[in-house]
Amino acid sequence: KAGVTQTPRYLIKTRGQQVTLSCSPISGHRSVSWYQQTPGQGLQFLFEYFSETQRNKGNFPGRFSGRQFSNSRSEMNVSTLELGDSALYLCASSLALGVGYGYTFGSGTRLTVV
Amino acid sequence: DQQVKQNSPSLSVQEGRISILNCDYTNSMFDYFLWYKKYPAEGPTFLISISSIKDKNEDGRFTVFLNKSAKHLSLHIVPSQPGDSAVYFCAASAPQGAQKLVFGQGTRLTINP
Numbered sequence: 001k002a003g004v005t006q007t008p009r010y011l012i013k014t015r016g017q018q019v020t021l022s023c024s025p026i027s028g029h030r031s032v033s034w035y036q037q038t039p040g041q042g043l044q045f046l047f048e049y050f051s052e053t054q055r056n057k058g059n060f061p062g063r064f065s066g067r068q069f070s071n072s073r074s075e076m077n078v079s080t081l082e083l084g085d086s087a088l089y090l091c092a093s094s095l096a097l098g099v100g101y102g103y104t105f106g107s108g109t110r111l112t113v114v
Numbered sequence: 115d116q117q118v119k120q121n122s123p124s125l126s127v128q129e130g131r132i133s134i135l136n137c138d139y140t141n142s143m144f145d146y147f148l149w150y151k152k153y154p155a156e157g158p159t160f161l162i163s164i165s166s167i168k169d170k171n172e173d174g175r176f177t178v179f180l181n182k183s184a185k186h187l188s189l190h191i192v193p194s195q196p197g198d199s200a201v202y203f204c205a206a207s208a209p210q211g212a213q214k215l216v217f218g219q220g221t222r223l224t225i226n227p
Contacts, residue, residue: 043205090158103215107156107157
């Protein structure tokens with residue numbers, strides 16, 4: 001079966017712009033989580049969606065937002081981009097809420113802010 | 115505040131020997147721990163997990179040990195193979211933390227032939 005698909009794979013944006021990243025989970029998975037990976041910081045949790053509702057949110061400013069659609073696809077948006085937002089953004093899908101169900105990660109979107 | 119720490123950014127091991135990756139945590143509420151492996155340009159892939167009710171879990175060449183009193187877990191890979199060269203992340207979750215995983219910074223493992 002198809003894995004988690006993230007688009008685009010690479011993105012270059014200018015400071016002050018906004019960006020939207022997309023994640024299509026594995027078919028049948030209803031939970032989608034987003035993580036930011038930067039060198040030296042590991043993966044940091046952004047937010048998780050289940051059944052179109054945000055269930056949990058990490059410690060990121062309000063410039064970071066997301067949503068989930070009825071088909072479980074998710075988007076995250078970053079407004080007023082800063083240089084420090086340059087990172088690999090990873091999406092993970094899960095059958096349901098609960099770490100016991102396991103998370104499958106996509107390959108990520110590499111965002112570079114210049 | 116880094117609740118999950120991997121203090122070794124890198125580790126180099128000879129092929130066939132044992133690789134030991136370490137992880138420390140500070141939050142005593144963590145009750146489930148996982149190890150992920152990540153190759154460049156790919157997302158992390160799940161390797162092995164352990165619940166806090168156990169102190170050891172084994173899956174083929176991979177064994178995870180949990181020492182709750184020391185708030186320490188380790189991943190042993192025996193024997194190490196060149197394909198094991200990757201970045202390894204440990205992660206933890208707490209029942210009150212909803213579903214999020216708290217990750218360490220990662221350790222880059224290099225297996226030398």
